[in-house]
Amino acid sequence: MQTYDFIVVGSGSAGSVLAERLSASGRFSVLVLEAGGSDRRFYVQMPLGYGKCFFDPAVNWNYKTEPDPGLAGNADHWPRGKVLGGSSSINAMVWIRGAREDYDDWAAEGNPGWGWADVLPAFKAIEDNATGADAWRGAGGPVHVSHCESNVHPLTKRYLAAAEQAGLPLNPDFNGAAQEGVGVYQINTKDGRRMSAARAFLRPAMKRRNVRVETNALATKILFEGKRAVGIEYEQNGRTHTARAGREVILAAGSINSPQLLQLSGIGPAPLLQGLGIPMVHANANVGANLQDHVGINYTFKGRTATLNQILRPWWGKALVGAQYLLLRSGPLSLSMNNAGGFFRTDPGQTRPNMQLYFQAFSTVIPKNGERPILSPDPWPGFSIGLSNCRPSSRGEIMIRTNNPRDYPRIVANALSTNSDVEEMLAAVKFVRRIAAMPAMADYIVEEILPGPSVTSDDDLIQDFRKRSGTVYHPVSTCRMGPDAGRAVVDARLRVHGLEGLRVIDASVFPGNITGNTNAPTIMVGWKGAEMVLEDNS
Template sequence: MATTDVVVVGAGSAGCVVAARLSEERQLGVTVLEAGGSDLSLWVRMPIGYGGAFFHPKLNWRYYTEPEEGLGGRKAYWPRGKVVGGSSSINAMVYIRGQARDYDRWAEAGNTGWSYADVLPCFRRLETNLAGGDAWRGDRGPITVRTIAAEAHPVSHAFVAACESAGLARNPDFNGRDQEGVGFYQITTRGGLRCSAATAYLHPALRRPNLDLVTEAAVTRVLFEGRRAVGVEYRRGGRLCRVMARREVILCAGAIGSPQILQLSGIGDPAKLAPLGIETVAASPNVGRNLQDHVGFDLVFEARVPTLNATLGPLLARSVAALRYVLTRGGPLSLSVNQAGGFVRGDEGRTRPNLQLYFSPLSYTRAVPGKRRLTKPDTFQGFNLGISNCHPKSRGWLHIRSSDPEAAPEIHPLYFSAPDDLTELLGSIPLLRTIAAQPPLASIIRRELAPGAEVVDPDALEAFVRRTTTSVYHPCGTCAMGPDPDGGAVVDPRLRVHGVERLRVADASIMPAITAGNLNAPSLMIGERASDLILADLVRFA
């Protein structure tokens, strides 16, 4: 049985940051437990390799929701990183902070210290923006962020031009003064390789003697003396092990893993834990509730010109792209397929963007679990024009099925349970078609394949949206932050779990409300902010 000062559970986006920052204090011993294995994998390191990681059993938890009424009874697939670096090792690398108003609303709900003015220094501290630093952007941080405008596919440039032709404003930096507008996405790569949280934070920090990483360590529960967390139990190589914490336990296992571990440890709804044979340590019925996620769909078009389908489909073309990547670390394999997009208002009455645009200069057939790992481009020339909601109102829940830590929890996102979410997405279809009808895109479109230009009936469009909408893979909110546990909060604004001592949660699960856009950047920020709070309590003002 090992002993350390702080145990960090999960080496994902936030966990890598927390572990690295805490270990800067040399008097603190830090141990990180990661359920997955090494991130030394082609599918992780090569940017476009996330297509291969999408269903990879050694890199991905491969969760499924329960059948969703809002999706016509379908189950939604939820990939989550089961590897050092967590989901930052398998995601599409798009870097989006969210809107300033998102964080100001957190603070207005009683989360002191989480306004945009409070978190902006954390965002600036975590990044090196290759375009340079300013009042909003950082230029000395561990995460490398770059725009792909100069390298984006010509069809992606046609999309941006079409958006401008449709009256949408051009925005060169969605992470600057204002998020609204259209343009090219920024991604987290460095030297042609993925710049994950592990690459940027954890691996350099592991040179310190006070930081240890234990991989293939599946946490089974937090250990308590009364209501005080004193360590963690985990399974590794068939053996049950323990690591004791002299100071604190920090859960950074993500929006699924963190509430799952809390429930397994006796922190949850007593009425649900008792039938599973789990003794309640602290009654906290909101653990696993407040589940939020972005959802979206694509319109699929057949193109008259070559798209990335021509580059990533045929064997010879793929081989040429691979050789280029090996020799130069450049070309399409060094990028994300989510190349362009933006944030727009669905109607003039809104005060801020409520929709996110996605443009991929290829069309593809998603891999099928158990049959094929890779996501394969279609055999014709095509591209996807997609959209998702920025601030969904639907709220779901998740809960463990049994006391078996290896059993995946049941997940109920309850997509479209708030009718406004469906109305919002249905109302976006005319906008997507307006963009496609502008000369820069219209001139290269052969036809709309899905749902098809002839599909205009409202009922038929609703059926299409329900049939094709998927998760955008941004689950959050399941250990919501707030000052009042009776008001729905699981952790307080210093990320301490209500009702117990020496236990915190620091990952996307603490979001009281989802932010606009991709969640990796906010998760990294949460790691930075959590580190400040933990160090202030444990070291600097102890």
């Protein structure tokens, strides 16, 4: 059995950061276990290759939820990265920190060190912003953040003008002084390539002698001596291996796999684990509970002149943008599917935005087997205005079904299961139509394709968004942080309550969800978590 100072389970948005920061001094040895394989794949590195990864089992866990009454009985598809870099290698790359109030709420819940004043320095240290540093933004950090104003589709300007006509201010930086308003999204890319956590953190760390990364290595059990975690059992190429941690075991496997591994290892709801014949190490009903996620929907329209559909769909267009990308690392393939978006309040009484907007200068109404048809969009000039809720009150859970680590857990999302979530979604889709009805957009729109002009009553709108809504891939809080072991899984230093030598450092520890995309906050949690580990092992 080999011994390392730290074993990190998962090489995703937080795990990659941990590998780099824990190994940087050269004092400590780090083993990283990744269930997936290499990220050196064309469609992982090409930003708009996201659609090719959406169902690809080579890089994607391809989870599916239980049929959800809140989504009209649909079993929602949940892509999660199974590859070096985790979900940061297959996401849409929109770089959003969240609202400052989100983090102040974390601290107010009894988590010192996680308020806005505490996390802002970490965000700035992480970033290499294309426009340089200021009071809000960092430069020289590992993650390059690109500004895309000069490269987005011309239709984006119409969207921004319409949103402004609908009452939203233009916002040049959602990560700056204020979040509310509309603007072009910044994305984590550099030189036309995805700037995943693997590219920014893990690849540099892998050059060090004190870092070992094992791919295709599925962690199956945390090993304990009494109440202290001392190692990991994992399967690789049909064989079972064990590795020992001299200092700490750190789970960075994400909001699905981290609670799953805890439960498989005897940490979780006692009735569930005892019923599956798993020896109890520590009972905690919160492991896998408190699941939160953002739910979204697109409204799709047909336009009067060409959108990206007319360049991405035909063979000659694919050849043109392909050559542009291969030769110049520019063009549509170098961008996110979301050119622009924004944040707004469905109720002026809200203290901060509770809804996020997305603008896509293409449409994918016609499905394509085996992939999300971003690179083969609809034949007509289509575009979409999408939205998602930011702080839903609905809660779900993730619980193992069996004691077999290769069996996927049971994901119960409970989307749109509260009246408040339904009411704010109803108000939000009406606002999307308001944007589309503004002069800047109305002159361009031929017709609304989805849900269509016949869907007008509140009941019909609710029925429509129940049928067509789904995750926007931001599950959090299944190992939530908090001071009370009766309500949380980890403390403010991300140590698992009731155990020693074991931490969870990933999106599962969020006390509550973030106003926006969760990738940047997860990288920040990895950064601050690494600081805590180093402080406690100094």
